[in-house]
Amino acid sequence: MKCMTEKIIIGEIPARKVITKTIPGNKSLEWIQKRQQYVPKGVGNITPVVAKTAKGALIEDLDGNVFLDFAAGIGMQNIGHGHGAVIEAIQEQTENLLHPCFHVTMYEGYIKLAEKLAKKAPGTGEKKAMLANSGAEAVENAIKIARKYTGKTGVISLECAFHGRTYMAMTLTSKVNPYKNGFGPYVPETYKIPSAYCYRCPYGGRENCKMGCLERVKNLLKGELSPDNIAALIVEPIQGEGGFILQPPAFLKGLEKICKENNIVFIVDEIQSGFARTGTLFASEGCGLDPDLMTLSKSLGAGIPISAVVGKDEIMDAPGAGEIGGTYGGSPLGCQAALEVLKVIETENMLAKAQRIGKQLEKRLQSMKKDFEVIGDVRGVGAMYAIEFVKSRETKEPYPEIVKKITDYALQKGVIFISAGIYSNVLRFLPPLVMTEEQVEDGMDVLEKAIKKSL
Helix, strand or coil: CCCCCCCCCCCCCCCCECCCCCCCCHHHHHHHHHHHHHCCCCCCCCCCCCEEEEEECEEEECCCCEEEECCHHHHCCCCCECCHHHHHHHHHHHCCCCCCCCCCCCCHHHHHHHHHHHHHCCCCCCEEEEEECCHHHHHHHHHHHHHHHHCCCEEEEECCCCCCCCHHHHHHCCCHHHHCCCCCCCCCCEEEECCCCHHHCCCCCCCCCCCHHHHHHHHHHHHCCCHHHEEEEEECCEECCCCCEECCHHHHHHHHHHHHHCCCEEEEECCCCCCCCCCCCCHHHHHCCCCCEEEECHHHCCCCCCEEEEEEHHHHCCCCCCCCCCCCCCCHHHHHHHHHHHHHHHHCCHHHHHHHHHHHHHHHHHHHHHHCCCEEEEEEECCEEEEEEECCCCCCCECHHHHHHHHHHHHHCCEECEEECCCCCEEEECCCCCCCHHHHHHHHHHHHHHHHHHC
């Protein structure tokens, strides 16, 4: 008898609602207890939500509570949870080819996706792309490619950066707790330069900006480091885990110029900021950058593991056959999901949706800043926004305690917010781009109440 595969369709989820007395409810608690028994504590959980299903901007837990999601899997669900076109593409792929390993037998999906990414990547020149599984893998491979191309070994990253949890990626990351503490020694020949953290600028601030942070980099390469030893400089145009710190275009362009003058590969990490999040396909576009290499992941697969390094062909071709890649890199399922994501971004006008959400967030958050002295800064672009909490606007002393109170209160009301920042005092907003105007307003109403309750 021939077995026919029945397609699974995720139905619509009703609006935000909380039906249990507290979150988590009893069914979720049962699984949390099992999780504590069988899953190591090092695998952290931001919320006590045990998800059953998700659609669009909503997540339903095992107890029937429905949450409005302003985290999107830490920027992984730009086109929304459970997008029908992606699910259908994955289902069709499972019936044909799961994974033969691209290194053994090639398949169309890998090559199609590489072509798409190469053509869509910003900047000049011909591009090529290699595929992997995660953001950290993309970063590791980008560094390998840069070292092979230049014949040099040193790598520069920024303060407040986050690039992943594997050893090189973790070394390039700034936040010690929880990402680095006790995991040393770190990878050698890696160096830190200042981030353009405008709100906490030690060189004069936004109003009197003279690019002191950029001058610091120039001086570093004259006095402390030799450009002859530096293979790559990696930067997030918007530092995600660092607290949504927008690196000014002039700073980024200055770093790019330094790299080009010194044969340093300029790597732009768009793992969190890519794929329509900022209102352009990549944040690099809005800054007018010409990256040598880009690292991509998160929303590329809409929940299916896949990542990429995209870059100028002469740099990408530096490693020889078999020197980069991996068994599961660019799986057929990941490739089909990614190809569909790129279609959806275009056909459903996700860039405009990100811009609309950004305008809503900017208006509401700036209004709250006027009402609440604890909000020191509002910053963002497109649907990638944050507010930084301080105990005093004069001293700018970080206020992480209130962030936890706010996220805890909001969760009990059915809204998921997550924190960020070196000081854990930043609330960041990464809503799925399909979030409606009404849903955005609903979430902001809950946020406003949460701040009032937390003071």
